[in-house]
Amino acid sequence: MTASERVRAARGALTMVQAEPFNAEAPPEALTTDITPTELHYVRSNFALPEHDGLLHVGGTVANPLTLTLDDLRALPAVTRAVTLECAGNGRLGQTPLPEGEPWGRYAVSTARWTGARLCEVLDRAGCSADGVDVRFQGADHGPYHQHEDLRFVRSLDLVHAADPSAEILIAYDMNGEPLDADHGAPFRLIVPHWYGVASVKWLERIDVITTDYAGEFQVGHYMYEWPDRPHEPVTAMRVRARITDPAPGAELPAGTCTIRGKAWSGTGPVTKVELSFTGAGDWHPARLDIRQEPYAWQDWSFEWTVSRPGRYSLRARATDAAGNVQSEVPPWNRLGYGNNAVEVQHVDIR
Amino acid sequence: MTASERVRAARGALTMVQAEPFNAEAPPEALTTDITPTELHYVRSNFALPEHDGLLHVGGTVANPLTLTLDDLRALPAVTRAVTLECAGNGRLGQTPLPEGEPWGRYAVSTARWTGARLCEVLDRAGCSADGVDVRFQGADHGPYHQHEDLRFVRSLDLVHAADPSAEILIAYDMNGEPLDADHGAPFRLIVPHWYGVASVKWLERIDVITTDYAGEFQVGHYMYEWPDRPHEPVTAMRVRARITDPAPGAELPAGTCTIRGKAWSGTGPVTKVELSFTGAGDWHPARLDIRQEPYAWQDWSFEWTVSRPGRYSLRARATDAAGNVQSEVPPWNRLGYGNNAVEVQHVDIR
Numbered sequence: 014m015t016a017s018e019r020v021r022a023a024r025g026a027l028t029m030v031q032a033e034p035f036n037a038e039a040p041p042e043a044l045t046t047d048i049t050p051t052e053l054h055y056v057r058s059n060f061a062l063p064e065h066d067g068l069l070h071v072g073g074t075v076a077n078p079l080t081l082t083l084d085d086l087r088a089l090p091a092v093t094r095a096v097t098l099e100c101a102g103n104g105r106l107g108q109t110p111l112p113e114g115e116p117w118g119r120y121a122v123s124t125a126r127w128t129g130a131r132l133c134e135v136l137d138r139a140g141c142s143a144d145g146v147d148v149r150f151q152g153a154d155h156g157p158y159h160q161h162e163d164l165r166f167v168r169s170l171d172l173v174h175a176a177d178p179s180a181e182i183l184i185a186y187d188m189n190g191e192p193l194d195a196d197h198g199a200p201f202r203l204i205v206p207h208w209y210g211v212a213s214v215k216w217l218e219r220i221d222v223i224t225t226d227y228a229g230e231f232q233v234g235h236y237m238y239e240w241p242d243r244p245h246e247p248v249t250a251m252r253v254r255a256r257i258t259d260p261a262p263g264a265e266l267p268a269g270t271c272t273i274r275g276k277a278w279s280g281t282g283p284v285t286k287v288e289l290s291f292t293g294a295g296d297w298h299p300a301r302l303d304i305r306q307e308p309y310a311w312q313d314w315s316f317e318w319t320v321s322r323p324g325r326y327s328l329r330a331r332a333t334d335a336a337g338n339v340q341s342e343v344p345p346w347n348r349l350g351y352g353n354n355a356v357e358v359q360h361v362d363i364r
Numbered sequence: 365m366t367a368s369e370r371v372r373a374a375r376g377a378l379t380m381v382q383a384e385p386f387n388a389e390a391p392p393e394a395l396t397t398d399i400t401p402t403e404l405h406y407v408r409s410n411f412a413l414p415e416h417d418g419l420l421h422v423g424g425t426v427a428n429p430l431t432l433t434l435d436d437l438r439a440l441p442a443v444t445r446a447v448t449l450e451c452a453g454n455g456r457l458g459q460t461p462l463p464e465g466e467p468w469g470r471y472a473v474s475t476a477r478w479t480g481a482r483l484c485e486v487l488d489r490a491g492c493s494a495d496g497v498d499v500r501f502q503g504a505d506h507g508p509y510h511q512h513e514d515l516r517f518v519r520s521l522d523l524v525h526a527a528d529p530s531a532e533i534l535i536a537y538d539m540n541g542e543p544l545d546a547d548h549g550a551p552f553r554l555i556v557p558h559w560y561g562v563a564s565v566k567w568l569e570r571i572d573v574i575t576t577d578y579a580g581e582f583q584v585g586h587y588m589y590e591w592p593d594r595p596h597e598p599v600t601a602m603r604v605r606a607r608i609t610d611p612a613p614g615a616e617l618p619a620g621t622c623t624i625r626g627k628a629w630s631g632t633g634p635v636t637k638v639e640l641s642f643t644g645a646g647d648w649h650p651a652r653l654d655i656r657q658e659p660y661a662w663q664d665w666s667f668e669w670t671v672s673r674p675g676r677y678s679l680r681a682r683a684t685d686a687a688g689n690v691q692s693e694v695p696p697w698n699r700l701g702y703g704n705n706a707v708e709v710q711h712v713d714i715r
Contacts, residue, residue, distance in 0.1 A: 029713060032674035106678060110710055111644040111695035116678040118711070293462040293701070322382035327457060328465040342461035350644070358462055360469070362380060 020062065020195050026052050030115055031075040033155075034058040035196060038120035044258045044276055048095060049123035051189045056196045057100045057121065057210055059166055059231075063153035064217050066248055068199055069184070073149070073221030076140030082201045083187065086206070086234040089130035094181060095208065097278045098123040101209035101248045103235060104344070104353035112350025119357065122278075124310045125197075127204045129185030135176045135220070141172060144224045148175040148176055150203055151219035161230065168214050169227035179288055181309070184217065206309035207250050207280035209352070211236050228283065239348035250280030252354035255287050255314070255332035262359035270319045273300075275330055282335035287314040290329040297331065323363050331356045371413070371546050377403050381466055385409040385507075386547060387712065389471035395627055399446060400474035407547045408451045408472065409560055410517055410582075415503035416553055416567050420535070424500070424572030427491030433549045436575055440481035445532060445557065446661040448475040448629045450601045452560035452587060454693070455704035463701025468609070470597050470708065473629075473651045475661045478550075478555045479704040480536030484529045486571070492523060495522050497524040498578045501554055503572035513583065519565050520578035521556065532557055532660070537569065557660035558631035560703070562587050570617050590699035601631030603705035604691055606638050606665070606683035613710035621670045624651070629662040633686035641680040648682065674714050682707045 014022065027037035034059050041054035069086070071079040100121035102114050134146070154168040174180055183204040186193060195341040198215025205212040211231065236248040255277040260266060277284040283305060288297040299317040320326065333339040344355040365373065386409050394404035420437070422430040451472035453465050487499070503517040525531055525549035534555040537544060544550040549566025556563040562582065587599040606628040611617060628635040634656060639648040656662040671677065684690040695706040 029674070030676040036675075044498065049487055092545060109546065109695065109706060109709075110681065112642045113646075116644065116676050116711055144384060206707075293467065294457075294465075295465045295670055321381070324387075325381040325467050327462060355460060358460075360467055362456060 016195070022070075023052055023194055026201070027056065028118075030122065034060050035062075036239060038118055039123050041120060041261065042323040043120070043123060044256060047124065047313075048126055048189065050188055051191065051194065052198070053124065053242045054125055054197065055121045057160065058154070058196070060156035062156065062195050063216050065153045065218060067192070069133060069201065069217060069220065070221045071139045073223050074145050075222050076141040076142065077138065079135070079139050080238060081135070081351065082184060083175040086130045086184055086201060089134055091128055092131055092181065092183060093128040093242065094183065094204070095124055095126050095307040096204055096206050097122065097251070097309065097311045098210040098213060099251050099278070101211050101323060101351040104355070105350035107355065108344045108346050108350050108353050112346075112348060114350050125188050126190065127183055127185040128187035128190070129183035129201065129204065131178065132182040132184055132203070133176050133180075135184060136176045136222070138303060139222070141176065141222050143170045147223050147227045148172050148224055149219075149223055149227050150214040151221070153213045153216040153218045158230065165228055166300040167203040167227070167229045168212055168231050169223075169229075172222060175195065183356050184342065185343055209248055209280070211248060235349065235350070236351065238351055241346065241348075248351050251278060252352050253277075253279035253281060253284065253332050253334040253338045255284070255326055255330035256352040256357065257330050258362050265362045265364055268321050268323060269364050270317055271317050273316045274330070275314055276311040277302075277314055278329075279332065279334035281337065281338050282288060284312060284332050284336050286333040288331045289316045291318070291320070291326045291342070293327060293352060296339070300330070320363050325360050325362050327360050329356050329358050329359050367546070373545060375407070377472065378407065379469075379471065381468060382501050385411050385467050389469055390474050392471060392612065394471070394474060395607060398475065398664075399477055399540065401536060402476065402498065402542065402545065402548070405474040405476055406472045406549065409505070409547070410509065411507035413546050414567050416504045416551060416585055418567060420552065420568060422486060422490045422521070422571045422573065423692055424574050425496050427493065428489065431488070432486070434537060435701060437481045437535055440485055440629060442479055443482055443532065443534060444479040445534065445555075446475055446477045447555055447557050447657040448473065448602070448660065448662045449561040449564060450629070452562050452702040454470050455706070456701035457607050458706065459697050459704050460694045463699060465701050476539050477541065478536040479538035479541070480555065482529065483533040483535055483554070484527050484531070486535060486573050487527045487573070490573070492527065493572050495575045496566050496573040497576055498525045498574050499523050500570075500572045500574055501565040501568060502572070503565045504567040504569045509581065515581055515687060517565065518578070518580045519563055519582050520531050520574075520580075521563065528700050531561065552696075558598055560602055560631070562599060565601055566661060574638055576606050585701065586609035586700065589698070589702055592697065592699075598602040599702050602629060603703050604628075604635065604683050604685040604689045605631035605705040606635070606691065607708065608679055608681050608710060611712050614712070616713045619672050621668055624667045624669050624679065626652075626665055627662040628665055628681075628683040630683065630685035630689065632689050635663060635685050637684040639682045640667045640669070641669070642669070642677045644678060646706055648705050651681070652690040671714050676713050678709050680707050680709050698712035
């Protein structure tokens, strides 16, 4: 197969949202496993697939500017982490009025096992100056974007965050044990645990430590919560969210006992509680949370549901995290439609 | 077949929402025809199927109390009208927070051809007194209901409305050319054009002209818009609404030109405009409205859509009626979840 045939084949199992640049959701069944197979992992791209020269430049206000190859990165201590990534626009179709932007349904979320070098270690080798404030990450991808004729994808993180060993930010080169493919940022990309996917810059080609807060289009233009009634805020950590994965929406089930299963995740603290409701009457019942195996990945929960009366039930799952964040029932509307973690409603029919 | 076997057979094609009392939505394909076949017409019941003794009593403050049989009603001049009925709770599942009440999706709406006697003619024969204010309609159905041990289904209309020949309110005994079946109110029921279905009392057994405003549970308790921020209002006429019927939600279509089709209806004036949008960017394009054949029935509209770029499109249809009412994009939330006529979003994938 040629490279472009490989790309097309890899995309076949996804639910396409946009053909070019390619954006696609995971199929619903991708949420039933702990690790999402690579070919089922959602894909978010702002621009066409870029060329990448295989080099990672580390510069800015550093003592030792570096130019690293894939082999250089592989020579550093490798870390593997299961990380749930979610697009900040996931659930945009559920917001009213419908915001601008890619019409994501509910499946722009996946969990892969990423292997790479620690960002903190690379920054340490480069030797950040004391006046460093922000770290800017530049992808190789670029193109027309709204008012910009040719914009490059660039995001930043606070230096204290980027250089924090406990944040475990990776420069990842393997995904689920294989080298990254083109759609997921080959040859290497950032993986920022707990944050919406926008922070995990794909096709990474430059890292620059800078002495001011970065204020590019993807930092302060897009990927901002433009709330109607309070100050705008940057899109950062994933908002707490639960998803029912079984039964499927609209399923028909016999009366009796069935196990309701799902996932829950949050970028602002471990999920500490998932509650289930079966009607609109405000009944909330605690689900059983599985012990979490991976600190950056979604976790399983389940609930034994006994129901005898036939009819339609409106199932909802609501998660709370350790920071006390809880899903609201009303989508948190903002102009560009980010961070919709509202409680989802799905009905099932008991026969 | 026994009577109960007939009832069960008639229900098989519907999407059940509640088994007992029986509530069920039309299947989506029922919205693609002008007239909904009886077996595909949605069913709303507050109580178990009642016994009915075949008599209609007309009394209260009238000069000539009447007791009418089905034959008496059939002996009066017959009127046949296609009437769109919609449950006031239609679309409740789309409101956030999820309100109490039957979890209706989007298909508690149908259009049948109803034949019956004019209510105004029956009231005229009974001779309403000058001090009449309200007309109370009592169904044979009753049972436990919230705090009530045994409540009967009773609704009222203003006398001026009930007695208005131009309102064309029917005491209907035929549905789509056949005698009413049990689920649709046999042997006769009220049909109130333009109003949400709650007004069209099934299994009608008593009509009383009264000298005060009726204030029963189904008039001032339930079927009230309990708005969070303004005075409560009774549920009356159907709110303006458009529905895309073709393509189906989630359909995959080839690039090119396709005809988008749908229905629109309103109880507050003829639909004068339907507009289509294909993205969240605020693009609205006028659809072609078919000439309306029936004053109380939904009407067809269509739009020739040419699209070349593959990807997901978020289709929306928005109707406006002659009174200037237009669908909002945000569901009009109220505690009991009535009248959700928000613009619906459905996506299609262009390949």
